[in-house]
Amino acid sequence: MTAAHAEPQAGFLEMPEGLRIDRPEAADGAALWRIARDSRTLDLNSSYSYLLWCRDFAGTSAVARDAEGTPVGFVTGYVRPEHPGTLLVWQVAVDSAYRGRGLAAALLDGLTARVAAERGTTGVETTITPGNTASERLFTSFARRHGAGVEREVLFPAERFPDGGHDPEVLYRIGPLAF
Template sequence: MTAAQADLAPTRSDIAEKLGDLRLDRPQVEDGAALWRIARDSKTLDLNSSYSYLLWCRDFADTSVVARDSGGDPVGFISGYLRPDRPDTLLIWQVAVDAAQRGRGLAAAMLDSLSASVAKESESGLSTLETTITPGNTASERLFASYAERHGASVETEVLFDAGLFPDGGGHDPEVLYRIGPLSF
């Protein structure tokens, strides 16, 4: 990590300040229904089956994060996984924050915390973060551009899945792959 990266890297106190009364935690199976509701209520994410959120909380808890309010209820989450063919690459699947919690930097705090945790716990480390974003999703574009800037990494983009690949008759925009790296922690 360069001195500039170290200056931009969030500290635990930076994250705690952004979170206030919220805390970050590993998702539990019992959180699956709440994560499904948060994704549904976002009105921007592709909503997966409720079953998939339960499985995600069970099988990918180590590469995902949930934000909890003071009562322990989920108010935001990030789901992700390490790519099997690139175990040093964390793919972020979904980022969602409850409407009442938006605008306070929660998504950025979750993303910073999750990537630092994965970098520390992964045998391969973490050199690259990937996500897909549909064109026009400016909130996600800003989130990941600011993440790259904070971590002194470059961003490469390319269309990963063209709209024609989706089976729902052209009802899906293309998914643009954002590859952020190299990362160092």
């Protein structure tokens, strides 16, 4: 990692000591895949997709690194092509050894502040399956910290998933954000 890749720390929540926010690099893809797999709550994408995500969407994603530079958490996202003021947050995951320290919230704050400054985004969207209380808390507390409203609606009902057994995905629209 070069100095050009370093990111400022989150402006709203402090990063836990010894950790820093950075943009992911393609070399981080395997670590992000492992963190997602080990979360046991996220839909696990192919390892190839995490490599591509770190290459093609690094500007709208963030990784938390420990003192040695190893990824210990991440947020992946993209700016919606049809709604360039909206950052869609795809996945948030933290290594089990680092959970319970506010890392997910600090990553989310840091990423959204960076993307707002660089691209002018004013809103966040994400989808959450019913019963995922950790994600519900993460995003509703994010909205409160940023003085934003939250709208919810089912984006994809369960019957839209071709592989069956998938819960519906509820769209959370958060905004406008106050930075």
